[in-house]
Amino acid sequence: MVTSNPILDAMGGNPLAGMQDLANERRAGDGPVFDFAVGDPDEPTPEPIRRALLDAVGPVSRYPTAAGQPALRGAVADWFARRHGVTLDPATQVVPSAGSKEAVFHLPLALVDPTGDRRHVLWGDPGYPIYGRGAQLAGGISDPVTLTHDGGWRLDLTAIETDRLARACMVWVNHPHNPTGATADLGYYREQLAVCREHDLLLASDECYQEVWFDRPPPSALEATDGDHAGVLAFVSLSKRSGMTGYRSGAIAGDAALIARLKRLRPYVGTASPDFVQAAAIAAWRDQDHVDERRAVFAAKRDIVLGFLTRAGIEVSGSQATFYVWFRAPGGDDEAYARALLDVGIIASPGRAFGPGGHGWLRLALVPTEEGCRAAVAAWQAAIDADLLPR
Ligand SMILES: Cc1ncc(COP(=O)(O)O)c(C=O)c1O
Incomplete structure (x- = not known):
């Protein structure tokens, strides 16, 4: 029997694996998906940086x-x-x-x-x-x-x-x-x-x-x-x-x-x-120019999402920088709210995924495009109006 590192064994798997499976099912399905889960935005790497890499690949x-x-x-x-x-x-x-x-x-x-x-x-x-x-x-x-x-x-x-x-x-x-x-x-x-x-x-x-x-x-x-x-x-x-x-x-x-x-x-x-x-x-x-351009892109997306949350009466905390928006779960249960959002095609991260201190909060990573953010908040508002989300 091959031995194993008990420290690694004790770390266990992802406590929200079930939730992740549901998100993956949703991603693989037909309906529209607004993915705010993973902190890895779609904006391209600036061309001069890509070029510098290619030019440096020697024989x-x-x-x-x-x-x-x-x-x-x-x-x-x-x-x-x-x-x-x-x-x-x-x-x-x-x-x-x-x-x-x-x-x-x-x-x-x-x-x-x-x-x-x-x-x-x-x-x-x-x-x-x-x-x-x-x-x-x-x-x-x-x-x-x-x-x-x-x-x-x-x-x-x-x-x-x-x-x-x-x-x-x-x-x-x-x-x-x-x-x-x-x-x-x-x-x-x-x-x-x-x-x-x-x-x-x-x-x-x-x-x-x-x-x-x-x-x-x-x-x-x-x-x-x-x-x-x-x-x-x-x-x-x-x-x-x-x-x-x-x-x-x-x-x-x-x-x-x-x-x-x-x-x-x-x-x-x-x-x-x-x-x-x-x-x-x-x-x-x-x-520095490309950094300033990227910041403007995130600022535009952030305005859309923060504007919506404020109008919807959902409490935002932190969110002064990064491409994350952090908000209190309406109804108090972050996992329940994330599941309900998933049903309307919006993938957000329950705060508890980042440790017990995150209970009751959710994170949105501003990954979708500006247009995607606009469509997502429209879907979110429609779900609120139809009483499909915890209040
Ligand atoms: C707080 C924090 N530190 C470090 C990292 C690692 O980033 P990278 O290895 O891409 O520099 C991340 C990635 O999301 C992060 O959120």
């Missing part, structure tokens, strides 16, 4: 390095300087990743001492489940902190008991936030960093939605360090910024000692991006 293919091409690290550092006013040494404070998911997952492997007494990893629930999974599979303990509407869906370390902090080695924060779309200002990062420094915690900031904003550009945690990035890492990605989910390209930036540790770990992992992907990434980080 010989070599192993890429985990440290990445100096030009890519330079492009990331330049972007941090332009966008955030943050200074980074591309040689020591930046390392590319194959998207942020693997980088988020692998970080605890470089940090967690599986037999030590500080092996808890704090993260916000509802949230991106990989923070907890990465901690567990590295031999650490996932320690989710419940986020709330009243708390602005922000993980607040100043409100956490000292002994809980003493068991932790790191905390994940994520703004703009998946699934709620909540943002955080610079004061928030300063407060959290002060707690992290007092209690020797790494502040790991997942900033993959940094460029999808509507009112004002959200800050990076690295802006709160006043130039001394010790104990802080920011995780950025081209997936959402540049419509490059399929390319798998991002970067980790910040504390030079931690970046050095990641450069020791990551060659073992084998996630270095192919050189032609790195070439496309350089083109993407250097250009």
Whole structure:
């Protein structure tokens, strides 16, 4: 009998698998489907980025390095300087990743001492489940902190008991936030960093939605360090910024000692991006115009959906940035509301899919086109008028 990893076995399957099957049936059926479930919009990758990739495919293919091409690290550092006013040494404070998911997952492997007494990893629930999974599979303990509407869906370390902090080695924060779309200002990062420094915690900031904003550009945690990035890492990605989910390209930036540790770990992992992907990434980080154009597309879709929810008297929370809209389930049960929406062809994610803290809320990913969003809200309104949805 082949052995298995008990940590993996204990993770179990998707608790909403039944709901997903129904959604898949609906997708495969004949009727109109408005799919707001998966955070992977249809907008194309800009042509110059695709071209940069194709131009870089040479006759010989070599192993890429985990440290990445100096030009890519330079492009990331330049972007941090332009966008955030943050200074980074591309040689020591930046390392590319194959998207942020693997980088988020692998970080605890470089940090967690599986037999030590500080092996808890704090993260916000509802949230991106990989923070907890990465901690567990590295031999650490996932320690989710419940986020709330009243708390602005922000993980607040100043409100956490000292002994809980003493068991932790790191905390994940994520703004703009998946699934709620909540943002955080610079004061928030300063407060959290002060707690992290007092209690020797790494502040790991997942900033993959940094460029999808509507009112004002959200800050990076690295802006709160006043130039001394010790104990802080920011995780950025081209997936959402540049419509490059399929390319798998991002970067980790910040504390030079931690970046050095990641450069020791990551060659073992084998996630270095192919050189032609790195070439496309350089083109993407250097250009801002396509990012502004994408933001305008999401803004138009968001206006349609937010306008409808407000007119329908459905409470919206968070939703200041990202391409997610987060709303309270009429009737209180997010799964029941998602099932009822499914019956009228609208696929939304029940909040509980992102952890127990999401109970009672739902997430819409602004994936359909503007026209699709308009048709979806018309179908939704018709279902409300026909009394087909919980109130
Ligand atoms: C909060 C959050 N972090 C990280 C990721 C991973 O993104 P990628 O690996 O495409 O950069 C996602 C993807 O949806 C996400 O929602």
